[in-house]
Amino acid sequence: MKRHESLHPLSQHHHFALIQVWEMRRALKQPAAKRAAAVRAVTRKFVRFWKKAGQVHFREEEEVLLPAYARYARLDEDKDVMRMLAEHAMIRALIGNVEASLASGGVDGNDVATLAQTLHDHVRLEENEIFPRIEKILSEDEMRVMGKELHRLHKKGECAV
Numbered sequence: 544m545k546r547h548e549s550l551h552p553l554s555q556h557h558h559f560a561l562i563q564v565w566e567m568r569r570a571l572k573q574p575a576a577k578r579a580a581a582v583r584a585v586t587r588k589f590v591r592f593w594k595k596a597g598q599v600h601f602r603e604e605e606e607v608l609l610p611a612y613a614r615y616a617r618l619d620e621d622k623d624v625m626r627m628l629a630e631h632a633m634i635r636a637l638i639g640n641v642e643a644s645l646a647s648g649g650v651d652g653n654d655v656a657t658l659a660q661t662l663h664d665h666v667r668l669e670e671n672e673i674f675p676r677i678e679k680i681l682s683e684d685e686m687r688v689m690g691k692e693l694h695r696l697h698k699k700g701e702c703a704v
């Protein structure tokens with residue numbers, strides 16, 4: 544199904560997030576001699592992406608997208624939305640861990656692998672399950688109002704990697 548244009552700012556972030564996931568996985572597969580430096584470099588790049596776009600993206604979803612959906616659905620009865628919110632907290636925690644590790648010199652490859660997997664599954668959950676439900680239940684007018692709000696917040700975050 545074609546994504547409603549109001550959700551394009553979020554899907555654009557998802558696209559960039561999946562590129563970061565791909566880069567993290569590629570770094571983790573480097574031969575032992577190069578691996579630590581490669582993982583450190585992609586993790587640094589990912590933290591920059593998070594500060595530039597990821598933080599705003601989570602706010603867009605929590606402050607604009609889900610409240611619009613909450614007018615129609617009991618979010619606490621939607622296990623995918625509950626999982627989405629739990630993953631926001633998990634991803635924030637994982638990023639906190641890798642940031643602290645970067646500051647002290649070394650990054651744990653397992654943390655980076657978990658972060659990549661969680662991000663990947665999170666994007667898939669939103670694109671395949673949550674966005675289609677919202678597109679189906681909101682009227683065209685409501686989608687447009689929400690879209691304006693998303694575009695407004697989005698400008699502040701931008702998303703170039």
Ligand SMILES: [Fe+2]
Pocket residue numbers: 601604627631665669
């Ligand atoms: Fe999300």
Ligand SMILES: [Fe+2]
Pocket residue numbers: 553557600604666669
């Ligand atoms: Fe998202």
